[in-house]
Amino acid sequence: MADVRPGGRTARVRASVLQATGDLLAEHGFAHLDLAEVARQAGVGRTTVYRRWGTTTALVTDLLVDMAEQSLRRTDAGSLLGDLCGNARLVQRTLSDPRQGALFKAIIAAATCDEQAAAALREFYRTRVAEWAPCVELAIERGEVPAGTDSHEVIRAVSAPLYYQLLITGQIPGEADADRAAEVVCLAARAGAFIG
Amino acid sequence: MADVRPGGRTARVRASVLQATGDLLAEHGFAHLDLAEVARQAGVGRTTVYRRWGTTTALVTDLLVDMAEQSLRRTDAGSLLGDLCGNARLVQRTLSDPRQGALFKAIIAAATCDEQAAAALREFYRTRVAEWAPCVELAIERGEVPAGTDSHEVIRAVSAPLYYQLLITGQIPGEADADRAAEVVCLAARAGAFIG
């Protein structure tokens, strides 16, 4: 007797529901996300969605957990500017993709009003930032930036202007924006602005 | 006979409804904003709120328009770093205030799923950025930063990491964060990273 049944149908249902959730979030945004419509589009019963998730924020949270599992590997360009550019371009490509960009907007909106979603979001970025932080550590070893530089803060600083564009000015970030973000942070990091 | 009646009761109703909206947004977040509760707390009829605003996003949009009217004046410290610090501290104080911070989170959430709210948000920041951009122009005249530097982009870059903290990492920005944001941007601007 198994207490849980991870395989087969359950997994299929979760996959199709999360797929439908992503599609609908990208199309209508978080505020208009309707669990019944998710169920219809996923081809599962309404009851199932309400039972397993219950609220829109729980659904979004689970979607984020699912996305976090397929994190993107860091590249290594050999210089801090190259590495930060690589990271910035990756973020920029994600945010400028119509589906992914809308998805992130929706998830961030969900996080502003639900603690579980906010916690999932923090964990998601903690993982992603930790994946890229080593490129700053390497730069410290090379002597490119001063010792004591906060590697996580450097990575976050690269993403910040791209998210600012997406959420506040409403401009879709382009490659030039990504490169500028990387350059700004690289210059500041070399000058020791991220120590402490 | 007057077509519109701007004075007296109408204005009082708007003021108390917007006040209640701000309070409730700060307390419960955008997702749980209930027009009936707004009406109750504002001491006006439910019907009135539904008739004049109708949706939560319209209410938030109007609140933002109201807030935009009392924009904060720029200070002048005589150096780019000083001016950017002044701006960063101003933003930081706003975002770290419990009521205002929650309000901005709610407004940004509203903007992610409603075009009117997004337009109001863009206009709000366009105005605020334009208010502070002259400090970069002055720095150009002083020869502190190279000609051709995009003054608006510099101001936006100062705010970006503070908003990133508020929305994504969930940390309330402190004075040290504000000063770092200003320093990072100042260094990069001097090196010509914001040309074009």
Add this chain to the structure above:
DNA sequence: CCTCTAACGGTATCGTGGTTCCGTTAGGAC
């Protein structure tokens, strides 16, 4: 292959957010 039960799905029901109706109030014009 058979059993057992976790998980699914259709249907009926319930509650609450939103709308409509109509009488009341108050601010501007003269």
Add this chain to the structure above:
DNA sequence: GTCCTAACGGAACCACGATACCGTTAGAGG
């Protein structure tokens, strides 16, 4: 002061999202 009407407010109404119930399905163990 009087009239006129824009705007407000209470109450009934409506619709739809959320829940509960219960029969059905399918995957894991023996």
